Structures are given as C-alpha cells and as structure tokens.
Amino acid sequence: MISSPMLMGDGLRRNAWKFPLKIAAKDRYREINYAELNRRVNRLAHGLLSIGVQRGDGVALSVGNRIEHLEIIFASAKIGALAIPLDVKWKALELSSVVAALEPKFIILQEDCVAEFERARELRDLTWIKAISLSADLNYGGLLDGQGADEPDVAVDENDPFAVLLTSGTTGFPKGCLATQRTFVFHCINNAIEKGLGAHDKAILSSPIYFNAGRSFTLGIIYFGGTMILHERFDAEAVLQTIEREKVTYIGAVPVMCERMLHVLESKKYDTSSLRCLAITGGKVHPAVLEALQKNLTANIYRTYASTDSGQMAISKPWDAPSKANSAGRPVWCVDLRVVDENGAPVKIGETGEIICQSPLATHGYYKNPEATDSSFRNGWFYTGDLGHFDEEGYLYVSGRKKDMVKSGGISIYPLEIESVLYSHSAVLEAAVIGVPDPEWGEALKAVIVLKPGARSSAEALQDFCKTRLSAYKVPKSVDFVESLPRTEIGKVNKVKLREMFTMG
Missing domain, CATH: 3.40.50.12780 (ANL, N-terminal domain)
Incomplete structure (x- = not known):
C-alpha cells in the first residue's frame, strides 16, 4: 500500500x-x-x-x-x-x-x-x-x-x-x-x-x-x-470595494474589523452578495453586531473559537439557531473539548470551568520554551486558560479568560457577560470591563466605554441600564469614557494595557 x-x-x-x-x-x-x-x-x-x-x-x-x-x-x-x-x-x-x-x-x-x-x-x-x-x-x-x-x-x-x-x-x-x-x-x-x-x-x-x-x-x-x-x-472601505469588484467569496476578520465595515456600510452601499463565508475569530461577536452583519454584509457568518496554540476548537455556523448567538458553537470535527475544575475533573453541564482540548490542530509545544509547554499541557490535554461551559445540546459558551476574571467581595465575575449587556446599549460602540483595586471589595468592576459617533450617555445612565439586566454585584462600580480602547495588532482589546491606564499613576 x-x-x-x-x-x-x-x-x-x-x-x-x-x-x-x-x-x-x-x-x-x-x-x-x-x-x-x-x-x-x-x-x-x-x-x-x-x-x-x-x-x-x-x-x-x-x-x-x-x-x-x-x-x-x-x-x-x-x-x-x-x-x-x-x-x-x-x-x-x-x-x-x-x-x-x-x-x-x-x-x-x-x-x-x-x-x-x-x-x-x-x-x-x-x-x-x-x-x-x-x-x-x-x-x-x-x-x-x-x-x-x-x-x-x-x-x-x-x-x-x-x-x-x-x-x-x-x-x-x-x-x-x-x-x-x-x-x-x-x-x-x-x-x-x-x-x-x-x-x-x-x-x-x-x-x-x-x-x-x-x-x-x-x-x-x-x-x-x-x-x-x-x-x-486593513481598510474597511478598500475591503468592501474589493469584495464588490472581485466577487470575493471568503473573508476572514476579527470583530473590530467587522464593526468598522458596518460603520462604512451605514453611509455607503456595496454589493457583497458574492460572500459565501465571513469567518470571524479573535474574540466574541456581540449579538447586536452579529445581527447588523447578517442584515448589511452577509448572512453566511462562521464564528470560530480558536487560538494560535490550539487551532480552531469550536465553530458556530449560519444555520445555528438565533437562541445560540451567545455561544461559541460546537466542537470542530477533529477536536475533543472538555470543561474541567481546578483538579482537572469534568464539571457538570451548565457549570463553568476551564476549557481544555485534544486536537491534531494544536501546537506540539512552545519552541525552545519547555517551561511554558509543561505549564499548558497536562496528560495530553492543552489547557486554554479560558473559562466556559457546555449546554445540554453540546454548544460551548466562553465566559472569558481566567486571568480576566474579577474577584469582587469574594464573588467571581466574568467581564464578558457585562460587556455583552453594554454592547446592546444604543449609544455604545465598544465596551471593556476590568477589575481595579478597591479597599473594600478587593476588586471593583470598571466599564471603559467608547460611544458611537454623535451619541451621548453618562456613567449613571449606563449603570442604570445594567441594573435592569444584571444582578447588582455585576453592575460596574465606575464607568469611564475614552476615544478608543487599546488593542493588540489583530484587534483584540488589550486588557493588560487597559488595567495599567486605570491603576498606574
């Protein structure tokens, strides 16, 4: 043979x-x-x-x-x-x-x-x-x-x-x-x-x-x-022009790129009907943004949960039910995913734990860095550092990074849940939630907001908005407005720099 x-x-x-x-x-x-x-x-x-x-x-x-x-x-x-x-x-x-x-x-x-x-x-x-x-x-x-x-x-x-x-x-x-x-x-x-x-x-x-x-x-x-x-x-208008001119069928993007294309489409129209796949990775697409993309760019949206270390782990496809819009989808065909507790034991359906994977797409280790390899791989499983849970239908929900979790008054709070609520506010363009030192609570929630062009709001208004949708302990203790959020090269919000902005000096 x-x-x-x-x-x-x-x-x-x-x-x-x-x-x-x-x-x-x-x-x-x-x-x-x-x-x-x-x-x-x-x-x-x-x-x-x-x-x-x-x-x-x-x-x-x-x-x-x-x-x-x-x-x-x-x-x-x-x-x-x-x-x-x-x-x-x-x-x-x-x-x-x-x-x-x-x-x-x-x-x-x-x-x-x-x-x-x-x-x-x-x-x-x-x-x-x-x-x-x-x-x-x-x-x-x-x-x-x-x-x-x-x-x-x-x-x-x-x-x-x-x-x-x-x-x-x-x-x-x-x-x-x-x-x-x-x-x-x-x-x-x-x-x-x-x-x-x-x-x-x-x-x-x-x-x-x-x-x-x-x-x-x-x-x-x-x-x-x-x-x-x-x-x-990346130039949002140049990308849209190319899609129309070249009849592009496939485009990969991170969420911030999608948001910028939507901003262009608010004032100009381009023929994007050739797109059969908009593949989004690199962060959560909030439901309001997803709905706008489906309406104005393409309904053929594939959202992938992935990292450089692990490769693609889960995918949400265009035909998944709207009720699953907050999920990361189901595991891809060749990947085993588990959600485990601090001891590496699987948790029950609906319970939050760390997401781990076995996959032929995953790295074989960190080059010339055995210490990092040993800390991330245990018994053949890659520990992602992400928190999440599965529902009864096999859909994965990602709560955020373990290191981003905020411990306030002894309670673990996942910023992604609060960010999703803030993104649904009509005046909010971008939102990030971090923990900042607090003498009473240990850490207090701070929301950092970028408003849409021409929009107005206040800290009190956004806090009141959250109070009607979240438990009291999840409502940000403070809200700050900025012109832009610090981001990595591929558009992820850089929360390390964001915390430095509000905790140093």
Whole structure:
C-alpha cells in the first residue's frame, strides 16, 4: 500500500499541474499564477539550499502581506526548514528579543524592516544570523537567479517542523507555537470540512499574515487551489470595494474589523452578495453586531473559537439557531473539548470551568520554551486558560479568560457577560470591563466605554441600564469614557494595557 505524507508543499505542487494559469495570489505589486508561483518557490528553495539552509534550520521572515511571504513559507516547507514569521511592525527591542530567543539561522526582511533589524543588532549580539533583504547586496532576487525550477530533492517528513507561530496574547513576551507539516495540513482540511474552503474560493486577507487570524485560511487557499488577494493593511472601505469588484467569496476578520465595515456600510452601499463565508475569530461577536452583519454584509457568518496554540476548537455556523448567538458553537470535527475544575475533573453541564482540548490542530509545544509547554499541557490535554461551559445540546459558551476574571467581595465575575449587556446599549460602540483595586471589595468592576459617533450617555445612565439586566454585584462600580480602547495588532482589546491606564499613576 502506498501512503502519501501530509506535506504543505505538495498542495502547491499539485495545483501547479491542475491550475497552471489560474491566479494564485495578488498583492499591490503583482499577481501570480500557480505554475509561476510553484516555479519561483522551487527556485527560492534551491537558493536557500545554496546558502546553507538545511532541513530543520530556522528561517525567520519579517515580510508582510505580500506574495513573497507565501513564496518563503512554501520554499521553506519544501526543504524541511522551519519558517518563523515575525511582525513587520516590531521595533528593534522586540525584534532582538524574539530573534535571540528563537535563534533562526537566517532572516528575510522586507525593505522597510532592514533599518530596524540593524538597530536590533546594536542591542544584542546577532552576528550568527544571516540577513537577506528583498532588495540588498545579499538579496532575495539573487537567491532565485540561476536556480532551477525543478522540485528540490530533500526528504521531508510530515512530522518535520513546518513553522513557529507566534502568539498574539496580551500577557507579555509572545510564545512560539511549533506546528508540524501534518498539523498545518490538518488546519487546511479543517477549513475545508467546517467552512467549505476550496479551489472555488476567492479570498481576501487584510489582517496581518503572521497572526493566526489570517494565516490558516490564507495557506489553505493556496493548498487547495483558490485565489488569495493580499491587502497590506486593513481598510474597511478598500475591503468592501474589493469584495464588490472581485466577487470575493471568503473573508476572514476579527470583530473590530467587522464593526468598522458596518460603520462604512451605514453611509455607503456595496454589493457583497458574492460572500459565501465571513469567518470571524479573535474574540466574541456581540449579538447586536452579529445581527447588523447578517442584515448589511452577509448572512453566511462562521464564528470560530480558536487560538494560535490550539487551532480552531469550536465553530458556530449560519444555520445555528438565533437562541445560540451567545455561544461559541460546537466542537470542530477533529477536536475533543472538555470543561474541567481546578483538579482537572469534568464539571457538570451548565457549570463553568476551564476549557481544555485534544486536537491534531494544536501546537506540539512552545519552541525552545519547555517551561511554558509543561505549564499548558497536562496528560495530553492543552489547557486554554479560558473559562466556559457546555449546554445540554453540546454548544460551548466562553465566559472569558481566567486571568480576566474579577474577584469582587469574594464573588467571581466574568467581564464578558457585562460587556455583552453594554454592547446592546444604543449609544455604545465598544465596551471593556476590568477589575481595579478597591479597599473594600478587593476588586471593583470598571466599564471603559467608547460611544458611537454623535451619541451621548453618562456613567449613571449606563449603570442604570445594567441594573435592569444584571444582578447588582455585576453592575460596574465606575464607568469611564475614552476615544478608543487599546488593542493588540489583530484587534483584540488589550486588557493588560487597559488595567495599567486605570491603576498606574
């Protein structure tokens, strides 16, 4: 019996034969078909081998939403090298810290990242890493020049490391999640099974490709033979224009991106009828926002509960009942989810505990960080740090992060429940609830609010609104109004910074 290993590079190779003239990807510089993309990937793979890249070596890339990013990822995959995508917005201190911790042997930088990397070299001894620029003496184009377009002759195994995927968490230094070739092929298959991703799709990526919110479906599009449109940064109107012009079928977004598209649609209309999948991840979509998206953008909304560490864990689909709008959906096809107590024992239906998972989509551990691996993995289960419960129909409800839980007067309070109520107020655009030190209660609830343009409200009005919908102990003790909430690169509210704003100085 002949078995075929699960390799990311094989998807591109097959598509070069099946769809040679089909456009694989577009960015603001160029477009490329599958035959040419595969040829360039093979030439780059040979070029990397020629400068000493070997199977298992780390190849970092500080390259944004560009075709070159795809070329580097797939070239590394074809020779068994380990791709390490970095944030192109990092400053020298961040860049030097991550590079020193992960120790790649090579780094490829887009033009505007070169100067920051040189400053990073002044902060730490990084003489051991070889830098390659998209335009420099040892340049990217030079790696391809004179190289053959045949498939590289390197024995790659499906259990070889494929990429180190950096978390976008808000708790400090990012962790590097190690994914094998097999793991990422499973990511592609999961998107096909759960969201119908395939060669028929034309998709947009406008969130950073080096974060989990966009990377999974982007590489899946190339793996299955669809067309990928890469926007370097998110601009709500530009995305809507592209959907209308290109007849886009698939778009991935985080909640704040959805809210900004809705804001544009309040004054302008675009034809978004081609969308068969709006895939939302990276946070809760509040029911009022979900209803507006269904009415004004598309009814074909898939909400995924996922993390860089675990991959997709649960999904809510367009045909799920409206009564389940607050749920994260049901577990995806290949994932076992449990909700457990502090001792790791399963809790009863309806009881809140920590969500844990076993999954072929999950990281194999944190790269060069055994302590973090040991703290998150126990007896084969990944402990997410999220709190939630299952209902009697198998739907998962996420209450929030364990670290975000507020302990006030000895009672555990989940901010997400209060935020959902605040989001339903007609004047509220954004809401975040945190705990702040309180001499009487230990912690007191504070709501931080961004009002809709032209809207007015007061702390007292919002507190009264909550009093009619929540128990007294869940009503925020204070309400502050701000112009914007601090967010991470992919749009999650950064509650660490938010707490610092109201507890320091």
